[in-house]
Amino acid sequence: MLALTALALVPLLAFAAPTERQNGLTVVNNCYNSGQVALTFDDGPNNREGDIANALNSVGAKGTFFFNGNNYGCIYDHAQTLRDLNAQGHTLGSHTWSHPDLTKLEEWQIHQELEKVETAFIKILGLKPRYFRPPYGSYNDRVLNVLAQRGYKKAFIWSDVTGDALGDSLDKQKSVLNDVANQYPAPKMVLSHSVIDSAVDATWYGVSRLRDAGYQMVAVDTCLGNSGEWPYEYVGQPEQPNDSWRC
Numbered sequence: 001m002l003a004l005t006a007l008a009l010v011p012l013l014a015f016a017a018p019t020e021r022q023n024g025l026t027v028v029n030n031c032y033n034s035g036q037v038a039l040t041f042d043d044g045p046n047n048r049e050g051d052i053a054n055a056l057n058s059v060g061a062k063g064t065f066f067f068n069g070n071n072y073g074c075i076y077d078h079a080q081t082l083r084d085l086n087a088q089g090h091t092l093g094s095h096t097w098s099h100p101d102l103t104k105l106e107e108w109q110i111h112q113e114l115e116k117v118e119t120a121f122i123k124i125l126g127l128k129p130r131y132f133r134p135p136y137g138s139y140n141d142r143v144l145n146v147l148a149q150r151g152y153k154k155a156f157i158w159s160d161v162t163g164d165a166l167g168d169s170l171d172k173q174k175s176v177l178n179d180v181a182n183q184y185p186a187p188k189m190v191l192s193h194s195v196i197d198s199a200v201d202a203t204w205y206g207v208s209r210l211r212d213a214g215y216q217m218v219a220v221d222t223c224l225g226n227s228g229e230w231p232y233e234y235v236g237q238p239e240q241p242n243d244s245w246r247c
Contacts, residue, residue: 023148027139030159031187031223037180037215038223039206040064040158041194042095042133043071043165045078049194053085055203061217063090065194066133066156069097069117072195074247079124083238086125091219091231093131093156094118101136102143110146118150123239127232131156131220153229156220158191162202165193170201177206181213187223188215 031038041052044067056063065085069075075082085092096102097116105113118128130153134143137157147155160180162173173192180188190206192199210217221228 023145025144025148025152025155026227027144027155027157028189028220028224029157030189031220032227033187033218033223033225035185035187035214035216036218036223037188037190037210038064038220039190039192039203039217040066040133040156040220041192041199042066043068043099044073044194045075045081046072046195048197048200049078049081049085051200052194052203053088053090055200055207056090056217057088058204059207059211059217061207061211062219062222063217064093064131064156064220065090066093066095066131067117068095068099069120070247071095071099075117075120075124076241076245076247079241079245082121082124086127089219091131091221092121092125092129093133093220093231094121094129094152095133096135099135101138102134103138103140107142107146110143111150114146114150122235123245125232126234126236126238128235129231130154130229130233131231133157151233153231154220154224156189159187159189161191162199164196164199164202170198173198173202174205174209177202177209180206181209181215184213184215189220189223 096113133156162176221231
């Protein structure tokens with residue numbers, strides 16, 4: 001699940017405009033606002049999101065977490081993590097239920113992957129996500145059609161990747177973050193993975209380095225400027241845990 005495909009490693013250009021639009025759905029490769037960087041974290045929830053949030057909160061930064069339902073842990077077992085991150089103003093999005101390559105699935109299977117994690121968001125937060133990141137950065141017209149049908153507004157890729165999921169050392173991850181900082185004020189969208197131990201230390205380093213470079217660290221909905229929107233659909237009040245809260 002951690003391996004990134006060749007597609008996911010293709011370098012993406014800074015200052016990228018929306019690349020595709022399909023029934024109101026936009027594929028986003030990068031932030032739009034100069035001087036802003038979005039630090040994004042995939043594959044959780046697990047046990048490290050709180051530590052990553054502490055790093056972000058220490059400099060008044062906001063992050064974006066794209067969560068699976070049942071990847072490195074069951075989302076229902078980490079319900080308080082989602083509630084805490086939401087209360088702190090971080091943005092939460094869908095990353096599918098089990099982290100498959102959606103381009104290899106039938107349409108009904110894509111719907112199932114999305115519906116199950118949406119149901120978990122609704123039970124835990126009372127909110128349905130409208131922001132999405134495809135596992136491995138892999139999508140096709142079928143995937144985009146299903147996302148549009150389900151009311152998603154943005155599908156996010158990235159401009160830079162720390163390499164934590166590839167097993168890159170902490171020093172290598174710091175080097176990537178240094179490269180990002182050195183490109184100020186070019187907008188950036190950085191991919192990390194909250195399930196990787198080294199991501200915590202890399203984030204502590206990154207928030208300091210990026211702040212000193214002059215960057216404002218914001219969630220993806222903010223770094224899109226007027227093209228952003230509230231990343232959720234309000235459904236109702238959160239539920240209390242019950243027998244249906246299981247993976």
